[in-house]
Amino acid sequence: xxxxxxxxxxxPAVRSPELLRLVQAARVAPPPVLxxxxxxxxxxxxxRRRDRRRLVVGAAVAVAAAVALLWARPSFMSSRTGTxxxxxxxxxxxxHVAPLPVLAEAVRxxxxxxxxxxxxxxxxxxxxxxxxxxxxxxxxxxxxLRVDTAGGTVEIAQGRVVIVVAGARTEAVLRTGxxxxxxxxxxxxxxxxxxxxxxxxxxxxxxxSPSDLARHADALLAAGxxxxxIRVLDLLVTTHPDSPPARAALLDLARLLKAASRADExxxxxxxYLARYPxxxxxADEVEAALSRLGPGPACTDLRPR
Amino acid sequence: xxxxxxxxDVESAAVLAAAQDGDRAAQAAIFxxxxxxxxxxxxxxxxxASSVDDLxxxxxxxxxxxxxxxxxxxxxxxxxxxxxxxxxxxxWDSQRRRRRREDIASAHADDxxxxxxxxxxxxxxxxxxxxxLGELPDKLRESFVARAIEGMNLHEAxxxxxxxxxxxxYRTRRAEQMLCAALGIPWRDE
Numbered sequence: 001x002x003x004x005x006x007x008x009x010x011x012p013a014v015r016s017p018e019l020l021r022l023v024q025a026a027r028v029a030p031p032p033v034l035x036x037x038x039x040x041x042x043x044x045x046x047x048r049r050r051d052r053r054r055l056v057v058g059a060a061v062a063v064a065a066a067v068a069l070l071w072a073r074p075s076f077m078s079s080r081t082g083t084x085x086x087x088x089x090x091x092x093x094x095x096h097v098a099p100l101p102v103l104a105e106a107v108r109x110x111x112x113x114x115x116x117x118x119x120x121x122x123x124x125x126x127x128x129x130x131x132x133x134x135x136x137x138x139x140x141x142x143x144x145l146r147v148d149t150a151g152g153t154v155e156i157a158q159g160r161v162v163i164v165v166a167g168a169r170t171e172a173v174l175r176t177g178x179x180x181x182x183x184x185x186x187x188x189x190x191x192x193x194x195x196x197x198x199x200x201x202x203x204x205x206x207x208x209s210p211s212d213l214a215r216h217a218d219a220l221l222a223a224g225x226x227x228x229x230i231r232v233l234d235l236l237v238t239t240h241p242d243s244p245p246a247r248a249a250l251l252d253l254a255r256l257l258k259a260a261s262r263a264d265e266x267x268x269x270x271x272x273y274l275a276r277y278p279x280x281x282x283x284a285d286e287v288e289a290a291l292s293r294l295g296p297g298p299a300c301t302d303l304r305p306r
Numbered sequence: 307x308x309x310x311x312x313x314x315d316v317e318s319a320a321v322l323a324a325a326q327d328g329d330r331a332a333q334a335a336i337f338x339x340x341x342x343x344x345x346x347x348x349x350x351x352x353x354x355a356s357s358v359d360d361l362x363x364x365x366x367x368x369x370x371x372x373x374x375x376x377x378x379x380x381x382x383x384x385x386x387x388x389x390x391x392x393x394x395x396x397x398w399d400s401q402r403r404r405r406r407r408e409d410i411a412s413a414h415a416d417d418x419x420x421x422x423x424x425x426x427x428x429x430x431x432x433x434x435x436x437x438x439l440g441e442l443p444d445k446l447r448e449s450f451v452a453r454a455i456e457g458m459n460l461h462e463a464x465x466x467x468x469x470x471x472x473x474x475x476y477r478t479r480r481a482e483q484m485l486c487a488a489l490g491i492p493w494r495d496e
Contacts (some may be wrong), residue, residue, distance in 0.1 A: 011460070013453035013478055018491040023454045025431035031346045032355035036363040038334035044367040049328065052371075152400075184400045185393070187360040 106139040109147075112224070114165070124148070127165050129259045131224045135160045136177070153182040154191075161191070164224055167255040171221050194223075204232050210243035217249065221256070230256050234303060237272075247277060251287070253303075258294070267291060268300035322382075326373035336382070337366055343383065344390055350455045351394040351448075353436030361397060365390045380465070387466045395444050402440065438488040442481055449477035450485070 014020045101121050103109070109117040114130015125134075126148045136145045136156045147154040147163060151170030154161055159177010163170065172181055174191040181189045204216050213236040220229040233253040237246050254269035270291040274284065298305040324332035341362060348361045369376075369389050376385055439447050452463040453474065463478075464471045486493040 011475060013450075013457075014482055015479075016482065016486055016491055016493065019482060019486055019489070022431045022435040022489070025429075026350065026353065026435055026455050027457065029349070029353075029432055031342075031349040032358050034341055034345045034359060034362060036341070036359045036366075038330075038337040041337055041363055041366040041370070042330050042333055044363060045328065045333065045370045048367055048371050185357075185360065185397045186364050187357060 104139070104143065104145075106137040107145055108135045108137075109133075113226075120148070127163060129165050129167065131226075132163045132165070133160070134163060152184055155180045155182060162224055164221055164226070166221070166226070166252075166259040169221075169252060169255060171218070173223065204235055210236055210240040210245045210249075213240070214245040214249055217252070226256055226260055230260065238303065241276070247273075250276070254287075254290070258290070263294055264297050264305040265303065267294045267297045268303050268305050270294070271300055272302055322373060322376065325370055328370075333366075333370055336370075340383065340386055341366075344386055347387060347390050347456065348394060351391070351451050352397060353432055353439070357397060361390070361393055364393050368393065384466055388468065391448055391467070395448070398440060398444065398447070434489060435485070438485050441488055442484055446477050446481035446484065449474050450481035453478045454482075 014023050101119050103119055103125065104122045107123070107125075109125055110133040111117060112131045112133055114132070115128045117132060118126040118128075120126055123143045124146045132147075134145070134147060134154075134156060136158050138158050145156040147156065147161075149163065149165045149170040151165065151168045154163060154170075154172045157178040159179060160175040161177075161179050162173045162175060164173075172179070172191060173194045176193060179191045181191055183189070204213055208216065213232055217229045217232040217236065220226075220232060230253060233249045233256070236243075237250045237253060240246055250269060250273045254266050254273060257263075257266035257269055270287050273287050274291070277284070300306065321332045321335060325336055344365055345358050345362050348365070349355060349358050352358070352361070365386065369386055372389075376382070439450070442450070448467060449463065449469075452458045452466055453460070456463075458466060460471045460474055463474045467474060469477075483493050485491075
């Protein structure tokens with residue numbers, strides 16, 4: 001990365017006086033008063049250790065089950081022909097198969113769009129791309145439902161949450177009850193109950209600023225109106241291409257188009273992103289990978305396939 | 307403030323081993339000795355006061371969970387610096403992905419701010435800088451923060467980041483060049 005580059009002894013970290021002024025403002029900023037305590041750290045450490053132990057025990061059980069399965073050698077595995085032959089087995093001799101996890105009675109997950117939710121445990125589900133209506137009825141115990149998505153986790157104590165997942169982007173709208181958003185970094189944000197959907201207008205104000213359009217698209221997406229969100233993002237990246245929110249909006253647009261199975265348009269959006277922001281950075285790699293996964297398609301004029 | 311004696315005490319093998327075993331008092335001693343240093347580092351790396359508590363907590367939980375891998379060939383402070391840098395890298399990733407940075411920036415712009423003019427200007431300058439820092443590749447940003455904002459010399463930054471001095475120097479200059487471009491500041495490579 002740095003061939004033939006020899007630093008001068010005592011070289012300054014910043015050469016530009018204008019940049020130095022900004023850096024000094026950052027340098028002298030007092031750090032916030034720390035509220036984290038050693039008790040909270042200790043509790044987190046204990047929880048992580050418990051999770052690890054569970055993982056180790058789970059792996060050991062899985063290995064033991066695999067060994068037991070091999071040892072029991074069900075009849076199709078010992079077939080001389082090598083073909084799978086259905087054989088009636090005595091239930092007393094059938095190899096033990098761990099039952100699939102089932103959601104707790106208080107939990108209901110409806111996939112309005114997208115694949116069904118993956119049940120990981122009584123109080124844990126995993127969602128793919130789509131729109132899901134998740135309800136946790138009032139129950140006696142202290143359990144919280146953990147809903148994992150690629151963009152983060154929603155923890156629901158009780159109530160109803162509409163969750164829209166598009167790639168690494170997740171929007172959770174709390175309709176009633178109590179729930180918390182947990183970002184991938186672990187930061188927890190309690191969700192506020194959202195106002196009724198009726199107040200959300202599909203049609204953006206033509207005079208709206210780029211930031212307003214971005215917020216409008218977010219609100220539409222959170223309300224599950226993906227197509228309307230796509231229209232607003234399209235308007236943002238087309239009419240304000242040089243605005244700061246346009247970059248993230250273009251990426252969101254591509255992901256939403258892909259999630260909506262509009263592959264040709266998604267391909268054009270990704271290609272436009274690479275054309276507009278050609279710098280090699282982490283996101284560019286991600287975009288290139290997404291583009292290659294979509295495969296070949298028609299040529300594009302900006303956002304539109306020809 | 308972290309006292310040298312407190313740091314020496316918590317770096318003793320007995321305290322480290324006890325903390326690794328989950329001894330509450332040993333963990334609390336390490337936390338108290340290093341919390342301010344880690345908080346300052348996290349704040350300077352992210353510029354976001356609201357994330358400092360969560361990140362500091364994560365850094366120490368990760369550190370206590372991984373103490374078995376700390377072999378004592380570096381100082382505990384340097385080791386914690388590396389863990390914090392990794393946590394902050396993930397934080398920047400999630401910020402980029404979720405576009406929160408822009409939301410926060412626009413929310414700040416809309417906030418009626420009742421601070422003196424000089425404070426407001428300093429805050430705006432910091433916001434500009436951190437917005438531009440968020441666009442840099444991780445390695446360049448980490449070198450720049452260590453050298454320019456943390457005020458480390460080349461040797462210290464090299465040890466903290468685990469890369470050669472020449473690499474720190476190159477990355478810092480490259481970061482400065484990219485920051486100047488992003489902020490519309492003329493770049494003079496002398």
